[in-house]
Amino acid sequence: MENSVAENKRTGAELIVDALAGFGVDTVFGLPGDTGVGLYNALYDHSDVLKHILVRDERHAVAMADAYARVTGRVGVAEVSSGGGTTYAVGGLGEAMASGIPILLITSDIHTRSRGTGALTEIDQLALFSAVTKWRAIVEKVDQVPNMVRTAIIEATTGHPGPVALIFPEEVLDQLSSLTGTVPDPELTRLPGERIGARPELAAGAAARLQQAEKPVIIVGSGVFTSQAEAEVAELARKLGAGIATSIHGRGTVVDDNPNLLGISGNNGGQPGVNAHLAEADVALFVGTRANATNTNGFTCPRRGSVFPIHIDVDSAIAGVNYPDGIALIGDAKTILGQLIEAVAEVPERTREARLAEIAEARKDVTDPHETPGQVENGPAAGLIPADCVKLIAALVPETGCVLADPGTPTPNVANYWPVAETGRRIVIPRGHGPMGYAIPAAVGGYFGTGAPVVSFTADGSFGMSCGELETVSRFNLPILYVQFTNHSYGWIKMLQHLYYDKKYFGVDPGTIDPLPVAQASGFTRTARPTSLEELEAVVREFAADPRPTYVDIEVPHMIAVTPPVPAWYAALNGDSERPVY
Numbered sequence: 142m143e144n145s146v147a148e149n150k151r152t153g154a155e156l157i158v159d160a161l162a163g164f165g166v167d168t169v170f171g172l173p174g175d176t177g178v179g180l181y182n183a184l185y186d187h188s189d190v191l192k193h194i195l196v197r198d199e200r201h202a203v204a205m206a207d208a209y210a211r212v213t214g215r216v217g218v219a220e221v222s223s224g225g226g227t228t229y230a231v232g233g234l235g236e237a238m239a240s241g242i243p244i245l246l247i248t249s250d251i252h253t254r255s256r257g258t259g260a261l262t263e264i265d266q267l268a269l270f271s272a273v274t275k276w277r278a279i280v281e282k283v284d285q286v287p288n289m290v291r292t293a294i295i296e297a298t299t300g301h302p303g304p305v306a307l308i309f310p311e312e313v314l315d316q317l318s319s320l321t322g323t324v325p326d327p328e329l330t331r332l333p334g335e336r337i338g339a340r341p342e343l344a345a346g347a348a349a350r351l352q353q354a355e356k357p358v359i360i361v362g363s364g365v366f367t368s369q370a371e372a373e374v375a376e377l378a379r380k381l382g383a384g385i386a387t388s389i390h391g392r393g394t395v396v397d398d399n400p401n402l403l404g405i406s407g408n409n410g411g412q413p414g415v416n417a418h419l420a421e422a423d424v425a426l427f428v429g430t431r432a433n434a435t436n437t438n439g440f441t442c443p444r445r446g447s448v449f450p451i452h453i454d455v456d457s458a459i460a461g462v463n464y465p466d467g468i469a470l471i472g473d474a475k476t477i478l479g480q481l482i483e484a485v486a487e488v489p490e491r492t493r494e495a496r497l498a499e500i501a502e503a504r505k506d507v508t509d510p511h512e513t514p515g516q517v518e519n520g521p522a523a524g525l526i527p528a529d530c531v532k533l534i535a536a537l538v539p540e541t542g543c544v545l546a547d548p549g550t551p552t553p554n555v556a557n558y559w560p561v562a563e564t565g566r567r568i569v570i571p572r573g574h575g576p577m578g579y580a581i582p583a584a585v586g587g588y589f590g591t592g593a594p595v596v597s598f599t600a601d602g603s604f605g606m607s608c609g610e611l612e613t614v615s616r617f618n619l620p621i622l623y624v625q626f627t628n629h630s631y632g633w634i635k636m637l638q639h640l641y642y643d644k645k646y647f648g649v650d651p652g653t654i655d656p657l658p659v660a661q662a663s664g665f666t667r668t669a670r671p672t673s674l675e676e677l678e679a680v681v682r683e684f685a686a687d688p689r690p691t692y693v694d695i696e697v698p699h700m701i702a703v704t705p706p707v708p709a710w711y712a713a714l715n716g717d718s719e720r721p722v723y
């Protein structure tokens with residue numbers, strides 16, 4: 142990189158670019174503001190080493206960095222400016238914080254001499270980011286830049302990964318330094334930042350419990366991706382003959398044809414056979430999952446109180462918290478699973494066969510997307526069944542870099558019906574907060590992270606929140622297929638009113654926006670509204686043959702008419718009206 146300033150000195154902004162490039166960052170998602178122009182000057186000069194993706198909303202820049210991080214296992218980087226840029230970024234950071242996604246947010250701030258003057262865009266950024274980042278700091282002096290970038294990256298990737306923020310007062314971006322940058326270490330941005338095993342006696346105790354179990358189960362979440370522990374999960378399950386359930390975040394940790402796989406556990410997307418199998422377990426090993434109420438159907442699958450829990454997590458504030466009174470193994474999942482694999486003996490062949498047979502039975506007990514209690518109550522529904530659409534598309538675009546899903550109809554359908562042929566984080570569903578409006582922008586990050594075509598499932602409510610980003614997709618001519626499930630409603634919430642509040646629908650039926658002219662006006666040249674699976678197939682085949690920005694709008698029945706795999710809703714439709722508590 143050439144020095145652009147006199148006497149071989151570099152500006153703070155150049156040091157940021159140097160450091161990012163040195164740490165292997167290739168893409169930054171962002172939107173400029175008054176205080177950050179110095180950074181854009183450096184981005185202009187050094188666009189050969191750092192790609193900048195200009196976005197339409199700072200929330201979306203963070204969602205892109207989030208998806209980029211999920212599919213690459215590396216830090217995603219977003220940059221925004223003071224005031225509105227920072228406050229809008231918060232909306233994206235909340236999801237990353239709750240989901241343990243390593244993001245470096247770079248923000249500019251007002252000049253230090255303007256502090257306390259009511260300057261335009263002034264806000265206490267440390268306070269603003271306190272709930273949505275795991276670490277944050279102001280870089281007060283230019284010579285701190287390289288080390289602070291390194292520290293921020295280490296904070297993002299070690300322990301429980303998460304978003305971090307580095308705040309640059311505007312003059313620091315322009316100040317000159319004679320530093321030439323840090324010693325580059327691209328590996329620092331890669332997860333996991335460290336690998337720490339469990340105390341041997343605790344691991345031995347856990348292994349003994351698993352070995353003695355009558356019905357051991359393993360429940361895995363996205364921490365398995367963080368740790369790259371997919372092979373260890375499969376091997377431990379094989380040795381024990383244990384069933385493996387995944388959270389939605391854990392989808393992709395185990396391939397569908399693994400005989401130990403049960404399926405998705407819990408309430409959103411969980412299947413009856415999986416939940417019933419877990420409910421009977423006597424020993425449960427949780428790996429890299431919060432084991433929250435949604436993942437466990439209100440702590441009944443497995444049953445808190447009767448199951449003996451073993452919980453592996455890098456975060457002591459997660460391991461053993463929701464299922465106390467067991468063994469908490471705090472550290473790196475791959476390392477600790479390795480300790481357990483070492484310590485357990487293979488179960489006898491007859492035991493394994495019996496256990497695998499039970500797992501196979503449990504897998505058969507799934508809800509039928511064509512015969513749901515909603516349909517029984519309301520009769521046949523108009524529109525295409527979302528499950529059919531997901532399966533069809535998955536079969537037609539097998540080389541997908543990743544698939545994403547927004548909340549509402551897309552989440553349980555994509556989680557259940559998008560197949561997993563290979564391990565890896567390729568199903569990206571934001572389950573930290575379940576923020577609407579994620580999948581449209583996040584698909585951009587998914588593309589830049591994988592370099593392959595992306596399929597993104599959204600819904601009419603989410604569309605309204607993030608359709609402005611479609612222009613970015615067409616500006617870069619990205620190979621993204623958007624599929625919108627339209628039910629003209631904030632359907633998920635309407636369903637809750639339907640089931641638990643006497644069908645008093647309120648605040649859930651906004652007007653309709655036709656997404657196709659919006660996509661066209663944003664530069665999309667391929668849009669469609671198929672009304673049959675054949676028509677859907679035709680447009681998806683066009684996308685597969687020539688992947689470029691494509692928007693497909695599909696009318697689907699409301700959940701009131703066709704019930705997605707949400708066990709509590711099945712229970713409610715069958716007379717159990719107790720509302721699940723998250």
Ligand SMILES: Cc1ncc(C[n+]2csc(CCOP(=O)(O)OP(=O)(O)O)c2C)c(N)n1
Pocket residue numbers: 547548549550551574575576577578600601602603604626628630631632633634
């Ligand atoms: C940012 C945000 N606001 C509110 C919610 C609460 N919420 C969850 S699902 C949902 C309805 C989503 O409507 P739509 O996108 O049309 O999907 P549908 O449920 O109709 O399939 C709402 C409002 C949310 N998840 N995220």
Ligand SMILES: [Mg+2]
Pocket residue numbers: 549600601602626627628629630631632
């Ligand atoms: Mg809707």
